[in-house]
Amino acid sequence: MLGALPPWLISPPPLLAAALVAMVLVTLAGLGGGGLARLMRFFGNLVLLGVFAVACLRFVHLDPSFAHFMPSIGLPEAQVSGGEVRVPLAADGHYWIEANVNGTRTRFMVDTGATITTLSAEGASEAGITADPLRLPVVMHTANGDVEAQTARLETLKFGSIVARDMDVIVSETTGGLNVLGMNFLNRLKGWRVEEGVLILTPRHPQAV
Secondary structure (H helix, E strand, O other), X not given: OHHHOOHHHHOOOHHHHHHHHXXXXXXXXXXXXXXXXXXXXXXXXXXXXXXXXHHHHHXXXXXXXXXXXXXXHOOOOXXXXXXXXXXXXXXXXXXXXXXXXXXXXXXXXXXXXXXXXXEEHHHHHHOOOOOOOOOOOEEEEEOOEEEEEEEEEEEEEEEOOEEEEEEEEEEEOOOOOOOEEOHHHHOOOOEEEXXXXXXXXXXXXXXXX
16 A cells, blocks of 8 residues: 555655644644644644744745845855856866766766756765755656756855855766756856856956966
8 A cells, every 4th residue: 555655645745744734733732622723723734834934044045046045044155256267168068077076087068058056866875965864856857758857055165266165056966977966056157158168167266386
């Protein structure tokens, strides 16, 4: 019987489990009366409010369009610094960089069509990056259909003279070992452009190397 249920229902993430428990408490409180029912309703609503607040903060931190508002709400913003970096176009028509992720050398393909930077399961394991258990899985749209992936956060990503810190990433087992540098990194730069086949990355706060 359990085999017919989706994985997220058999073993729900902590946020989802907390929300389900809170809804059960509120429902049971509605069936009864007295002080105990009011107490159950209070705690149930309190847990639901907490789950909603955490979910909102997770969404804000994951969505790169909110990057400029992060300092005002106390969330860590990925910091990018260093001199201008130029990346030549490879023979396969893509831009590739060799980055240092948490001290581990990792190869990335730059993809302006990717919203979030993605690490393969192998790349994440080598860099000591594990999925965040407090976050719900995300759905990735691939050529082979929709697949679930986990979210995590890397401490540092360095290449050339550019450094990004505390950046959200997706960890997926379906990339075939491919690591993708997405827009949540590029949006934190002062700018990026392509000139004569060369990708030029300009940080917001250039520093001497």
